[in-house]
Amino acid sequence: MSDSVVRLVHGDVNFLFGQLKLLSASQQIWILDSKIRELECRYQRAVRNGNKMYQYNLELKISTITAAKEAFEYYIAQRTTELEQDQVIIQGHLLNTETDEPTDREFYAAEFIEVGAQL
Numbered sequence: 001m002s003d004s005v006v007r008l009v010h011g012d013v014n015f016l017f018g019q020l021k022l023l024s025a026s027q028q029i030w031i032l033d034s035k036i037r038e039l040e041c042r043y044q045r046a047v048r049n050g051n052k053m054y055q056y057n058l059e060l061k062i063s064t065i066t067a068a069k070e071a072f073e074y075y076i077a078q079r080t081t082e083l084e085q086d087q088v089i090i091q092g093h094l095l096n097t098e099t100d101e102p103t104d105r106e107f108y109a110a111e112f113i114e115v116g117a118q119l
Contacts, residue, residue: 014086019083025072025076025079026076029069029073032065032068036062036066036069039058039061039062040062043055043058043059043062
């Protein structure tokens with residue numbers, strides 16, 4: 001196999017793994033959202049009953065889970081950008097398969113591909 005074919009397959013595999021990671025992170029956000037809704041319902045009940053200690057405990061849990069959810073959202077935003085860049089590189093490589101020389105996009109994104117392979 002030529003070097004360009006190996007790079008293309010490697011890029012496709014990284015792209016697929018990236019999509020799987022995005023799907024997993026999206027599922028985690030959905031789970032965290034449902035947990036936050038549940039805790040907010042319990043918090044409103046504690047407010048209605050005047051249970052201040054329980055309110056404080058629920059506020060801490062809600063803020064912790066919200067922070068985790070925001071971290072997942074940030075990860076998804078970063079990963080989406082990286083996958084879009086990978087897709088452009090793969091498509092550019094498919095257009096330039098007659099030569100074994102890297103395209104300009106591949107040349108400038110070589111570091112990105114190496115970092116993606118380490119994830």
